[in-house]
Amino acid sequence: MAKGLVKFNEERCKGCELCVSVCPKKIVMLHETKLNSKGYHPACVIDIDSCIGCANCAVMCPDGAISVYQEDVEKSDE
Amino acid sequence: MAKGLVKFNEERCKGCELCVSVCPKKIVMLHETKLNSKGYHPACVIDIDSCIGCANCAVMCPDGAISVYQEDVEKSDE
Amino acid sequence: MSEKVLMKGNEAFAEAAIRSGCRYYFGYPITPQNEIPEYMSRELPKVGGSFVQAESELAAISMAYGGAVAGGRVFVSSSSPGIALMQEGFSFLCSTEIPLVILNVSRGGPGVGGIQPGQADYYQATRGGGNGDYHLIVFAPSSIQEAVDMMEMAFRVAEEYRNPVMILADGLIGQMMEPVVLPNPIPDAVREGILKAKPWALTGTKEGRPHNVVKSLYLKPEELENRIMEMDLKYQKAKEQLVRYETNRLEEAEVVLVAYGSTARIAEEAMELLAEEGIQAGLIRPISLWPFPYEAFDKIPEKVKAVISVELSRGQMMDDVKIGSKGRFPVGLSSRVGGILITPPEIAADVKKVLGVER
Amino acid sequence: MSEKVLMKGNEAFAEAAIRSGCRYYFGYPITPQNEIPEYMSRELPKVGGSFVQAESELAAISMAYGGAVAGGRVFVSSSSPGIALMQEGFSFLCSTEIPLVILNVSRGGPGVGGIQPGQADYYQATRGGGNGDYHLIVFAPSSIQEAVDMMEMAFRVAEEYRNPVMILADGLIGQMMEPVVLPNPIPDAVREGILKAKPWALTGTKEGRPHNVVKSLYLKPEELENRIMEMDLKYQKAKEQLVRYETNRLEEAEVVLVAYGSTARIAEEAMELLAEEGIQAGLIRPISLWPFPYEAFDKIPEKVKAVISVELSRGQMMDDVKIGSKGRFPVGLSSRVGGILITPPEIAADVKKVLGVER
Amino acid sequence: MKPVFEYTRGMLPEETTYCPGCTHGIAHRLIMEALDEKGLLGETIGVAPIGCSILAHHYMNIDMCESTHGRAPAIATGIRRVHPDKIVFTYQGDGDLASIGTGEIVHAAHRGERITSFFINNAIYGMTGGQMAPTSLLGQKTTTSMDGRMQELSGKPLRMAELIATIDGAVFVERVSLDSPGNVRKAKKAIRKAIEVQEKKLGFGFVEILSSCATNWGVTPVKALEWMRENMIPYYPLGNLKSPEEVK
């Protein structure tokens, strides 16, 4: 399994949960307590180790709040 | 063959020759000399005896200038 | 008379139209008047009427013409850019002499502009953008109550004059809530009589009368001129009979404010502020914008130092204020635009500037 | 200067637009201006330009906006009801400050009306039916030559002011033929420079500059007010710099005629008729209808007994004549409508009636 | 002698102002004949377009009004709401219906408005003197396409019947032609059916009627019929595109 890394721009997040709903690993959630300056609970990843870097969350984010990176495939293969 | 009779309202005629062009017996023509008050040569029938009463001329007349009658079928049959 | 209710202006307008016997509404959504089509879509079917959400304002005014040509009491509403799209229709309706009532809940322009209240559709309403010699009859209420009270009159005038009547409101009285006493519904018998009183309406001949024809094209200039002169007579009559206005403290005034619609309410508050400072201001409030109450200006005492047009536009009503003033007084402007409502202190300040009073 | 040619007004207007550097024309057929799209469809492709027959006047003015927003010199023409359909577009063009030239070859209204010449689009042109505070800049030529000569100026003014300019002609000068000297085509270099002088135009960023945005919506009232006040400044400047008019024999006059466009030619003949009868008539001919030459009226000598608005409409320009006259003189009307051209004897008769002169 | 063909009393005695041989006259007559035969002349309200046939109300012996250019289907919608039981139709040219009035015809169909639109497709703007219409054929010379309509500049002609037929609310769609007695008779049948659809309150009906404009095509009326057969019908195939069970 590929290994992914997800970065959130919390200020842009509107807490819509689209990312939450499409994560195949169910590791994206809204932060329970944190509020951004717009007053939304921003999304975050609760178990980054399970992330496979599929980028589904980012593809569905209407607000450009998510970037996804993957460990270099060669590296992880070797 | 049925026997027809065609009446022209010459004042309404605009001399377009649509009736002329669709008569299967080629017996409709524009009057060569007569002019109606609009200045058109009105259509007329040159050989009423050949008329079969198909009403093609009237069907095509855009100006309601033609009426067509047919001898009663019973009569002509008897 | 029914009891007082607290209602949003737009909904009150819609309800008043229904109570005035309107059974047909055609409209296209636009802020700040969406409560009207929404209300009509719910309520008209309940009284056997018909609501159609048109595909555009052009279609809406055309459907309205269709409904009215068929004899119905028809109501149409929109807001500024939507009204701009109806100009060809208005000219056509006037030329065919088809009555209906149009409500413009106006907002800031030009173009898309903004959605906050504005009064910059004064030219549009009173001079129109349709082609040719015609006039809409235009009334401008300054409260929900006044709007509601004038609705039935608007339908009657439209039908008597066979001319569209426009009610020029704005986002302020459309969106606000105020206690209002709704008029009683007109009796069914009266409502049903309306169609009968329109012998010109298209109802099908039933082969019992010559066919009715409603037309706008007159290729022969002589005929067209006759039609226009006939209409002109009607418009002259309107100038005699339909002028509506209020004046306030004109006699004592040293300065006169002219304001219509929502702005008149604010101008009244400004008058009080000025009075506190010892400046006597009078008010002319045109209620009919076309025909414009020019005669009100004859009542302005000679001593008045200036007449000030207070409007949420860059001096559109000022033209009529100048015509009314006939050069007797300098004419000034007090205005905010873009959806900003002018405040009483701002009006007072403008007045003092014009009068050259030290602050 | 080229030699004199005999040309139909409409074709001369089209050719003059091309020579003024116009390369884009969008239009929808309507009598009496069809020769313009027809001419453009033949000639524009020859000079590398583009003609599109739009699906409607709404589409035509929208395409025109598109062409102009992209930096092109764009020309649009129509006639009265077609112009009515463009009102929303005009308001939008003014709000986005996009320059172009519009020609109204006006006919009789209201509604479909007739197709003979009329001047009943005065309100439409000068007060508009679009929403909000905006103005078209309007010029009214009284001959084909004048129309042709003002074309290039119209494009320049439109671009300098970033505002649409309307040329208000009528079926008379559109349909008639007169000898005319066409202007020389503007040099290619100048024409090519036009686009460069429009840093706001949408040309693609080439990623070499921040993106250009042309907009009309301002949801914040403060921003919208600022925009309107900026435009207002521009309109004030226009009032100082763009007023155009002619006067004729004002000094000796005992009565003053005010007439524009084709009607001014007829009024001049009426002046001669009156002079033969010993009545001295002067003439004010507004060439710019917006801004209106109010200052011309200050030149009217005090002794003048009446000012008469001569127009092929029911007293539309009369509003401006009244504003200009400031109550100094009674204002009368001399008019025929419906496509009928007023004649010099009719004008003379109207003048005498106003003056109370025996026939 | 029994009458085989007499001018319908649906048409008023007025003579039309149409050019000699203009098939608008035939189309008018067919609609009025159909209404008369069904006894509906007194129950019908018509809307005339802007175009040569703006004065249709001069000739048709029914209640009628003029319209703003292209808006007839919206106007008919308004009439329909006030008179739910009358027959309501629009009569429109190709400039009126297929150009400026595209939105109104599409949305009358979309709402399934119970009206009938008779669409007179003569591939040109008649009234204004022969400009290109959306239905002008490729290569056809008009006053705004002097070298013939070119696809690169103006696209291919619009087939309205096919377009309207994609809309669910349009339940009856047929294209007919007035080029010959046979086709005129077929046209009549389609018109009758379209009216039946309305009587039965089934939805929106659309009859596209290929028609001639000898004047602006620059040919004689008889040649114009030939041109229809040789050029129009091949591009605009005749026939029924849609018909509800109830009137099949």
Added chain:
Amino acid sequence: MKPVFEYTRGMLPEETTYCPGCTHGIAHRLIMEALDEKGLLGETIGVAPIGCSILAHHYMNIDMCESTHGRAPAIATGIRRVHPDKIVFTYQGDGDLASIGTGEIVHAAHRGERITSFFINNAIYGMTGGQMAPTSLLGQKTTTSMDGRMQELSGKPLRMAELIATIDGAVFVERVSLDSPGNVRKAKKAIRKAIEVQEKKLGFGFVEILSSCATNWGVTPVKALEWMRENMIPYYPLGNLKSPEEVK
């Protein structure tokens, strides 16, 4: 670490004013990504509609203008004539394109105008607060159809892609949806193809993009995606309706 997904520089850093979960944001991004990948950001001119996305120019990093309501395809036509070699597109909602702007979209297609129209079908009027659109589904509750859209009153929802596909000048027509990552990725492909059609000067391109409006549907953004799958996609089948050989 290699980037799998970074926000495209085609989008400006501005935050959008769209409601939480509004898929307008996805549609914006996809178009900008496609343009960026083809190196066309500097060569593109866009036309924003009247609708929630009127401020698209606030977010898209290209030359852009606002339009009058529904007229974007006519505006794009004007732009196209002045800049024959740029990429020109319109971005329009269903009120804008399928209602008031019906005439303009049909005729841009009819002329085979070399532009691309991105049609955001969210089955409602968003900006004005949830009125019925021509694309609202039967039974769908809106502020002007409180008891749900009824066929008798308002007809059946209009399928624009199918209608446009009947027009010869429209050479590329596809319907896509933004309800799931898979469909978003397919949408992106269709958008790329539509832009290619324009680069190759083949004709008019139309991409209908099913989109959500949680706010006016009165559901959560996640439920909105479900509603799309359960209700919209069955009525508005996804897929390509038309594609020229050159981009297949």
Added chain:
Amino acid sequence: MATHKLVIAGFGGQGVMLMGQMIAYAGMLEGKEVTWMPSYGPEMRGGTANCSVIVSDKKISSPIIVEATAVAAMNLPSLIKFEKILKPGGQLFMNTSLIKELPTRNDLEIYQIEANEIAVALRNDKVSNMVILGAIINKTGIVKQESIEKVMEKLFSGNKAKLLPLNKQALTAWEA
């Protein structure tokens, strides 16, 4: 005379527009002030077409003719419509090939021209309008014959040049 005001009227297709334009053109070549104004629009379809031509030494204020100095009527409806606007003593040109009636006024200078017959005699009945044109310029002096011939030379050039002699001939074919 300082100002000629001529109305030419007939069926659409009889070439009345062209006749008027030729006179206006010729007037312009002579350095005169000229205007030409057509009737226009759909009413042309059924009825009559006409144009007004003014040729003058002075500036022309309106191209519309209220009182004509001359009228050319190419058919009966035109005669009926336009004899009324002639000034007393005005000149009336009638194509008597098509008009069998006489005008009702008796204060006019009337020229009856069997234009079609004359044209047929020239072996081309299309030039009947040029026959009338010749009569007009001959009797009114509105423009000179050389000027009209110059105009004809411009008009009938290129592949139409072969029509020039016939047209010139038609111009002088009518003898009063």
Added chain:
Amino acid sequence: MATHKLVIAGFGGQGVMLMGQMIAYAGMLEGKEVTWMPSYGPEMRGGTANCSVIVSDKKISSPIIVEATAVAAMNLPSLIKFEKILKPGGQLFMNTSLIKELPTRNDLEIYQIEANEIAVALRNDKVSNMVILGAIINKTGIVKQESIEKVMEKLFSGNKAKLLPLNKQALTAWEA
């Protein structure tokens, strides 16, 4: 005081519109002059919603509030936007469950209400707006509590009747 000018502002969805309408309604029941004016349009989507309520003994000329006698701020952006328009000494109601900051002005009468916590204590966090409403009428006297209760009785009738006791309770839940 003769004229109360109250602005209530917060997120869309916090019920600020309803709060304002209830006060206006109550004022009307008391025979006062009242107006209610909402912010409207698409800008509500992202930002704040607010309404202005005026209750007065005199005719009200404009429903727009230039200088407020009281402001209720349900979130931080609202506080920032509206504290400015309070007249000196004006009353400010803050929902301190959501606003942790303090206003910048120090010439105001400030009421801090932990509305959400109070509502949660009542077992329904949806009534936090009624808690604030109670505070407003209690401290401003804009309308009487009985009047609001009458309004509530109209509002919560039929199948909503079961919500009435809770809402009435919320009205008096806050103790200064």
